[in-house]
Amino acid sequence: xxxxxxxxxxxxxxxxxxxxxxxxxxxxxxxxxxxxxxxxxxxxxxxxxxxxxxxxxxxxxxxxxxxxxxxxxxxxxxxxxxxxxxxxxxxxxxxxxxxxxxxxxxxxxxxxxxxxxxxxxxxxxxxxxxxxxxxxxxxxxxxxxxxxxxxxxxxxxx
Amino acid sequence: xxxxxxxxxxxxxxxxxxxxxxxxxxxxxxxxxxxxxxxxxxxxxxxxxxxxxxxxxxxxxxxxxxxxxxxxxxx
Numbered sequence: 571x572x573x574x575x576x577x578x579x580x581x582x583x584x585x586x587x588x589x590x591x592x593x594x595x596x597x598x599x600x601x602x603x604x605x606x607x608x609x610x611x612x613x614x615x616x617x618x619x620x621x622x623x624x625x626x627x628x629x630x631x632x633x634x635x636x637x638x639x640x641x642x643x644x645x646x647x648x649x650x651x652x653x654x655x656x657x658x659x660x661x662x663x664x665x666x667x668x669x670x671x672x673x674x675x676x677x678x679x680x681x682x683x684x685x686x687x688x689x690x691x692x693x694x695x696x697x698x699x700x701x702x703x704x705x706x707x708x709x710x711x712x713x714x715x716x717x718x719x720x721x722x723x724x725x726x727x728x
Numbered sequence: 729x730x731x732x733x734x735x736x737x738x739x740x741x742x743x744x745x746x747x748x749x750x751x752x753x754x755x756x757x758x759x760x761x762x763x764x765x766x767x768x769x770x771x772x773x774x775x776x777x778x779x780x781x782x783x784x785x786x787x788x789x790x791x792x793x794x795x796x797x798x799x800x801x802x803x
Contacts, residue, residue, distance in 0.1 A: 595742040600750040601781060669741040678747065 575722035576603040583612025585645035591728045599682035600626035608715045610689035623702045631697025644673040732760035756802040763800045
């Protein structure tokens with residue numbers, strides 16, 4: 571039997587939206603779908619390693635690198651961010667309710683074989699290099715995404 | 729009824745019960761029976777929808793004191 575497919579575009583770099591995207595991705599993987607998350611623009615920051623990775627960059631690219639959140643633990647909330655207080659509060663509440671953290675959700679998605687794809691065009695715009703993103707990501711463009719999305723009954727833009 | 733595999737997801741939040749259930753079923757033989765416990769209030773709707781879309785078979789559901797107990801036969 572041909573597997574069903576789910577594709578998600580994660581455009582946003584907000585913590586709450588990334589959590590939602592990864593919960594849906596993990597749920598779809600549990601439905602035995604082939605799942606692809608395509609990371610573009612600010613969504614790429616979700617997949618940044620939290621340590622500084624030495625890379626060859628121009629000044630503008632370096633500035634982007636400094637200003638953007640370095641990984642899943644550094645993302646802000648789309649609402650009630652309150653200068654970083656919001657994410658601390660939501661992480662506390664999530665722990666209380668036994669909800670998985672975003673890094674745990676990402677790890678589980680990888681374990682379940684969710685395909686994680688970084689958009690090369692926006693990587694170039696934001697000055698992000700492959701070695702700055704967590705290991706195991708594929709690099710691709712719009713055509714690869716559409717190739718997957720064409721067969722997917724579930725297709726979300728977050 | 730003989731239960732072959734037991735999975736306890738009490739206290740776990742969405743999407744863990746489904747993910748744990750799927751993992752357990754993946755490792756089971758056809759015809760074996762899974763018992764899954766969950767305290768997630770959405771678990772009944774989740775598991776009904778999920779089993780319907782899978783080759784597995786719904787056997788039963790009961791709830792007591794907020795603990796849902798599902799029996800599912802691997803298909």
